[in-house]
Amino acid sequence: MSHFSYQDGVLCAENTPLAQIAQQFGSPTYVYSKAALVENFSAYADACKQHGRNDETSLVCYSVKSNSNLAVLNLLGKLGSGFDIVSGGELLRVLAAGGSPRKVIFSGVGKSREEMQLALSHDILCFNVESIPELHRLNAVAAEMGKKAAVSLRVNPNVDAKTHPYISTGLKDNKFGIAYEDTLTTYRVAAALPNIDVVGIDCHIGSQLLDDAPLLEAVDKLIELIDTLDAEGIHLHHLDIGGGIGINYDNDQPVAVGDYLARLFAKIDAWRKQKHGGAPIKVLFEPGRSIVGNAGILLTEVQYIKHGETKNFAIVDAAMNDLMRPAMYEAWHGVLPVKQSTAAAATYDVVGPVCESGDWLARSRELAIEEGDLLAIMSAGAYGMTMSSNYNTRGRAAEVMVEGDKVHLIRKREAASDLFALESLLP
Numbered sequence: 001m002s003h004f005s006y007q008d009g010v011l012c013a014e015n016t017p018l019a020q021i022a023q024q025f026g027s028p029t030y031v032y033s034k035a036a037l038v039e040n041f042s043a044y045a046d047a048c049k050q051h052g053r054n055d056e057t058s059l060v061c062y063s064v065k066s067n068s069n070l071a072v073l074n075l076l077g078k079l080g081s082g083f084d085i086v087s088g089g090e091l092l093r094v095l096a097a098g099g100s101p102r103k104v105i106f107s108g109v110g111k112s113r114e115e116m117q118l119a120l121s122h123d124i125l126c127f128n129v130e131s132i133p134e135l136h137r138l139n140a141v142a143a144e145m146g147k148k149a150a151v152s153l154r155v156n157p158n159v160d161a162k163t164h165p166y167i168s169t170g171l172k173d174n175k176f177g178i179a180y181e182d183t184l185t186t187y188r189v190a191a192a193l194p195n196i197d198v199v200g201i202d203c204h205i206g207s208q209l210l211d212d213a214p215l216l217e218a219v220d221k222l223i224e225l226i227d228t229l230d231a232e233g234i235h236l237h238h239l240d241i242g243g244g245i246g247i248n249y250d251n252d253q254p255v256a257v258g259d260y261l262a263r264l265f266a267k268i269d270a271w272r273k274q275k276h277g278g279a280p281i282k283v284l285f286e287p288g289r290s291i292v293g294n295a296g297i298l299l300t301e302v303q304y305i306k307h308g309e310t311k312n313f314a315i316v317d318a319a320m321n322d323l324m325r326p327a328m329y330e331a332w333h334g335v336l337p338v339k340q341s342t343a344a345a346a347t348y349d350v351v352g353p354v355c356e357s358g359d360w361l362a363r364s365r366e367l368a369i370e371e372g373d374l375l376a377i378m379s380a381g382a383y384g385m386t387m388s389s390n391y392n393t394r395g396r397a398a399e400v401m402v403e404g405d406k407v408h409l410i411r412k413r414e415a416a417s418d419l420f421a422l423e424s425l426l427p
């Protein structure tokens with residue numbers, strides 16, 4: 001069920017009219033639905049429970065980079081979520097939001113020494129390591145601190161996620177993960193390092209996957225590796241399948257999370273029964289988009305209607321700096337008028353005020369709109385605010401979270417003075 005729907009001709013977030021939010025908080029503003037977030041997280045948590053998993057045998061580590069607002073992290077943490085981070089900054093966010101470092105896993109190809117120290121000082125659950133040089137650096141940093149770093153190796157299973165090349169990460173020729181053929185050698189290196197504790201294996205093959213077949217294929221490959229390593233005396237305690245489940249942007253039909261997890265657990269249970277006397281292995285997930293993507297919209301106001309020679313433009317007060325996905329991936333976002341109208345529609349490109357031709361949010365949309373109308377850019381909860389910038393010295397949008405008929409401001413709109421507060425003149 002969508003938590004953004006028309007009530008009496010007015011688009012609402014849960015029970016709150018979006019026009020009321022624009023009036024109170026201005027625009028552009030990111031609007032999230034608390035109920036949608038809870039529902040989307042619960043799809044994972046409930047499926048884990050249904051398939052006999054508890055906190056010892058499963059953990060959902062929400063991917064912080066998809067939406068890292070403290071209120072979002074705090075809400076998910078209270079629901080029992082762990083966190084997948086890709087920087088020291090994200091760890092500090094998780095801690096500020098009250099998240100448990102014991103449920104944090106640290107992904108990414110370029111962890112600095114300082115980031116390793118920070119994560120080790122908080123005893124995070126696991127580092128997802130992506131190369132042999134990273135293993136050596138982590139071993140050295142842990143040794144200096146008199147600690148042992150828990151490590152999972154991110155394997156590149158070389159399966160085609162069949163998604164956009166920019167968000168596909170599981171094929172041979174991209175920068176992520178350890179090549180499948182090098183896995184055994186790399187585990188041997190890891191197992192021999194005194195300050196590394198080898199605990200798991202992980203992969204993340206891409207994003208916006210509509211079908212779970214590539215994920216299940218990747219799991220088959222990880223299972224094979226776990227058994228091979230077992231025979232060598234390297235025993236892994238967890239399997240982390242990454243994130244990547246897609247959402248509906250434009251008549252997309254993503255696999256239901258419950259169905260995907262049912263197939264995944266059936267596969268894992270059959271394997272454990274056959275080869276390991278039914279002994280469980282902990283299963284980790286790193287979902288981002290499927291939890292927040294459709295839990296948020298970007299609310300924006302039409303500034304001008306401009307009739308060009310071949311095209312009509314709706315110039316709105318949100319821009320590529322607020323929502324980068326269209327400019328970066330030619331991503332499609334639905335555009336809904338906040339007030340339903342019976343006036344004659346025209347075809348518009350919805351564009352922002354930024355001085356770039358790439359600054360567009362939607363193209364060729366039928367809209368019945370005029371200056372001053374509000375629009376909702378749909379499915380903007382993931383990789384929206386977190387990818388935003390201050391290009392053109394535009395303060396970032398405000399963020400609010402709706403709970404029924406209540407609206408909570410969870411990030412103030414940036415003022416221009418905030419944007420140059422860290423800068424200084426020459427002496």
Ligand SMILES: *Cc1c(COP(=O)(O)O)cnc(C)c1O
Binds near residue numbers: 066107108287
């Ligand atoms: C971005 C990312 C995720 C989340 O991906 P979604 O497609 O948003 O679910 C998970 N794991 C890693 C390592 C990532 O980089």
